Amino acid sequence: xxxxxxxxxxxxxxxxxxxxxxxxxxxxxxxxxxxxxxxxxxxxxxxxxxxxxxxxxxxxxxxxxxxxxxxxxxxxxxxxxxxxxxxxxxxxxxxxxxxxxxxxxxxxxxxxxxxxxxxxxxxxxxxxxxxxxxxxxxxxxxxxxxxxxxxxxxxxxxxxxxxxxxxxxxxxxxxxxxxxxxxxxxxxxxxxxxxxxxxxxxxxxxxxxxxxxxxxxxxxxxxxxxxxxxxxxxxxxxxxxxxxxxxxxxxxxxxxxxxxxxxxxxxxxxxxxxxxxxxxxxxxxxxxxxxxxxxxxxxxxxxxxxxxxxxxxxxxxxxxxxxxxxxxxxxxxxxxxxxxxxxxxxxxxxxxxxxxxxxxxxxxxxxxxxxxxxxxxxxxxxxxxxxxxxxxxxxxxxxxxxxxxxxxxxxxxxxxxxxxxxxxxxxxxxxxxxxxxxxxxxxxxxxxxxxxxxxxxxxxxxxxxxxxxxxxxxxxxxxxxxxxxxxxxxxxxxxxxxxxxxxxxxxxxxxxxxxxxxxxxxxxxxxxxxxxxxxxxxxxxxxxxxxxxxxxxxxxxxxxxxxxxxxxxxxxxxxxxxxxxxxxxxxxxxxxxxxxxxxxxxxxxxxxxxxxxxxxxxxxxxxxxxxxxxxxxxxxxxxxxxxxxxxxxxxxxxxxxxxxxxxxxxxxxxxxxxxxxxxxxxxxxxxxxxxxxxxxxxxxxx
Amino acid sequence: xxxxxxxxxxxxxxxxxxxxxxxxxxxxxxxxxxxxxxxxxxxxxxxxxxxxxxxxxxxxxxxxxxxxxxxxxxxxxxxxxxxxxxxxxxxxxxxxxxxxxxxxxxxxxxxxxxxxxxxxxxxxxxxxxxxxxxxxxxxxxxxxxxxxxxxxx
Numbered sequence: 023x024x025x026x027x028x029x030x031x032x033x034x035x036x037x038x039x040x041x042x043x044x045x046x047x048x049x050x051x052x053x054x055x056x057x058x059x060x061x062x063x064x065x066x067x068x069x070x071x072x073x074x075x076x077x078x079x080x081x082x083x084x085x086x087x088x089x090x091x092x093x094x095x096x097x098x099x100x101x102x103x104x105x106x107x108x109x110x111x112x113x114x115x116x117x118x119x120x121x122x123x124x125x126x127x128x129x130x131x132x133x134x135x136x137x138x139x140x141x142x143x144x145x146x147x148x149x150x151x152x153x154x155x156x157x158x159x160x161x162x163x164x165x166x167x168x169x170x171x172x173x174x175x176x177x178x179x180x181x182x183x184x185x186x187x188x189x190x191x192x193x194x195x196x197x198x199x200x201x202x203x204x205x206x207x208x209x210x211x212x213x214x215x216x217x218x219x220x221x222x223x224x225x226x227x228x229x230x231x232x233x234x235x236x237x238x239x240x241x242x243x244x245x246x247x248x249x250x251x252x253x254x255x256x257x258x259x260x261x262x263x264x265x266x267x268x269x270x271x272x273x274x275x276x277x278x279x280x281x282x283x284x285x286x287x288x289x290x291x292x293x294x295x296x297x298x299x300x301x302x303x304x305x306x307x308x309x310x311x312x313x314x315x316x317x318x319x320x321x322x323x324x325x326x327x328x329x330x331x332x333x334x335x336x337x338x339x340x341x342x343x344x345x346x347x348x349x350x351x352x353x354x355x356x357x358x359x360x361x362x363x364x365x366x367x368x369x370x371x372x373x374x375x376x377x378x379x380x381x382x383x384x385x386x387x388x389x390x391x392x393x394x395x396x397x398x399x400x401x402x403x404x405x406x407x408x409x410x411x412x413x414x415x416x417x418x419x420x421x422x423x424x425x426x427x428x429x430x431x432x433x434x435x436x437x438x439x440x441x442x443x444x445x446x447x448x449x450x451x452x453x454x455x456x457x458x459x460x461x462x463x464x465x466x467x468x469x470x471x472x473x474x475x476x477x478x479x480x481x482x483x484x485x486x487x488x489x490x491x492x493x494x495x496x497x498x499x500x501x502x503x504x505x506x507x508x509x510x511x512x513x514x515x516x517x518x519x520x521x522x523x524x525x526x527x528x529x530x531x532x533x534x535x536x537x538x539x540x541x542x543x544x545x546x547x548x549x550x551x552x553x554x555x556x557x558x559x560x561x562x563x564x565x566x567x568x569x570x571x572x573x574x575x576x577x578x579x580x581x582x583x584x585x586x587x588x589x590x591x592x593x594x595x596x597x598x599x600x601x602x603x604x605x606x607x608x609x610x611x612x613x614x615x616x617x618x619x620x621x622x623x624x625x626x627x628x629x630x631x632x633x634x635x636x637x638x639x640x641x642x643x644x645x646x647x648x649x650x651x652x653x654x655x656x657x658x659x660x661x662x663x664x665x666x667x668x669x670x671x672x673x674x675x676x677x678x679x680x681x682x683x684x685x686x687x688x689x690x691x692x693x694x695x696x697x698x699x700x701x702x703x704x705x706x707x708x709x710x711x712x713x714x715x716x717x718x719x720x721x722x723x724x
Numbered sequence: 725x726x727x728x729x730x731x732x733x734x735x736x737x738x739x740x741x742x743x744x745x746x747x748x749x750x751x752x753x754x755x756x757x758x759x760x761x762x763x764x765x766x767x768x769x770x771x772x773x774x775x776x777x778x779x780x781x782x783x784x785x786x787x788x789x790x791x792x793x794x795x796x797x798x799x800x801x802x803x804x805x806x807x808x809x810x811x812x813x814x815x816x817x818x819x820x821x822x823x824x825x826x827x828x829x830x831x832x833x834x835x836x837x838x839x840x841x842x843x844x845x846x847x848x849x850x851x852x853x854x855x856x857x858x859x860x861x862x863x864x865x866x867x868x869x870x871x872x873x874x875x876x877x
Contacts (some may be wrong), residue, residue, distance in 0.1 A: 083822050084821030084859045085821075213818055216819075219823035220799075220806060220826060220830060221799065221800065221802075221806040221811065222757075222758070222760070222799030222800045222827045226756045226761075226824060229758040231756065231758070262742065280749060280753040280761075281750040281752070281753070282741070282742070282753070283742075286744075294746050353824075353858060354857075354858045355827045355858065356761050356762070357845030401822070401823060403823070403824030403825075404824060404858050405822075406858070435763065435764045435765055438818045452850045529811055534861075561877075625818075628821060628861060628864065629821075631861075632860035634860070635860025635862060636858075636859075657766055657768060658763075658764050658766075658769050658856060659768050661737070663856050663858065664860070665854075665864065666849050666852050666853050666855075666862040667849045667850075667853050669860070672863065
């Protein structure tokens, strides 16, 4: 970190990003900076020219952290917003914790720290002005990067005060603003990188270029369960621009002077593969799921009461099975990474959601100390969970270590789609027992999946609201690699559960919204076991979505309801569907979100809309299938993503309840599939239990 | 390999590449114009959209040998200071999330507006439907194209 250069002469506040509480701040002197004697892990720097800088440790992939972080600081500092800049920090585990983009956690984690840093600097600027003017600090106010003495009409800019402010003692306690006094937080602020993005600046990993750098593509096994047997690279090596072809593990890397040359030469490789494990097909998985749903060897995830008795005594039993396919993450920027393995250390540059994991795994692979590995973060052209894995970073590092040269490994779209860490294919069986009054007295859920880990969220709603409940799961181990995919597991589970509850409500003769509210009421009054969601917040979004959508009040409009608790936030949605030539068309989706305090209304609105579009598109269209271990779709021609014409109107509302921010990168996605499926049922009378909807027999021809 | 003389963004460039090299990779690897993005390589996503004589084309499947005397415009050449009405509209509507597809979206939108300065919603959707945005900023793209149309008047 080049800290001294940024700080020279100004007020430089170090603060801790690692401790669990926002700890005390300290003023850092230029000499300490120059000597590298710093034991804080982030900073807020105010320079005499009025510029305010903070360091952001979190990778930016479109969640808009580079805009929301400085907004939080600027708010408490009463800074001129246009003068606050964020610098993307490289990986530094001594200084940061949780340098990760994932789990919708960056703002919740940083909220208090950033506010306190801003408020502390503001207080020190006030003290400096009070000393200069010889007036009480309490007589001063701040606005737009100025300290103001109202009584005399005097004003001083922050830039003019920073050098003196740096000599003031750091206040042990600072008062943070009341949310009602926020001027910036909660307002719509444009993305700070807009200009760079709309003018095509080199922001992304794939744009990285270094003199002397080589380009590489890697041919990986064509199917999961295959391994490399032999390679004949003679023809490829003879092609123009090719520097070398090297083989490591199951990879054949073509290294050359340009992307196109390596791409062409790669097609001239003659490679034989042999079977290493099972070569699985989607048809095998369909059969397997049915076996696993009846398996005697499930892992129990949660058990309340006595389900056997409840189902024996039930007046009515409802059953439903739901299944989802594998999905590719398909970020628009395919995987890529730059690596330069030198004798004295390793330089890594590129797009990753988990720089620390990348560094650790590279150090282990090369058998060197992690301190010798640097990771520079570029902007990410999407991630959706794919860039939590480090496979593509490791490949680049291993290749560079073999060829002893700086190299950028680029994946084609086909590589990206056929070499994924996919959203696992999963099947669920739900069973509900109703008593004579239509109360849900028993609930069973079994989830079975391909490399899915635990495909349930056993403590989510409706757990806690049902006296007799059993949730268990069975996992099938497969050579097909899987991993987290935006809103892991819940991206499909939420649809299955919310669609099933719609079936149960219907069987109970109850309105779907009232049915859910009654369950929450029961969880509140007579909770069963531990409840790990906030009943009131969930109720809040249900009521807001029902109100805004005119639930139950619109004649002739087919509406479907859904609500889900994801990570730390709550989102309810109402879908509206019309039939056009026998096919369902989603016309509108209402979303009511409780993510606590909204930081940037523009970013938050889009985060919800984008989450809904993501949830809708994948529920309707996307499907990755396998034949003998090989993905059957390898590009956007066969793997369908949602496009502009298919996007409905989306109406976003936020609950304003004064709670600290609880994250929004993922929570808007899970409820969408259920809201849409339930609306499709209202419009067509057809229950959709498998995704993607538009490939089901009912609508395939439409 | 052969030397191709290219007219890009009002400047002359030379690239020593094979005839079948897509314009996309000449721009990116040979000329350092990396604003034009690779997304699919088969003209399905629009991330690589540039203008050839004012027409939006997918540069990932457009061989450099087909360019000839044509005038190429990339995102870098749309305006000198990033103040083309379409770029301004993109900022004003606050369109980008990850931003990776947006150069292609902007180039498609600009070509549309040059031919049809007053597109209705359906015409905007028809023109933009070939450009994928994985973050789902479609509403804002549509709004920004409509706003840009008013700015161009």
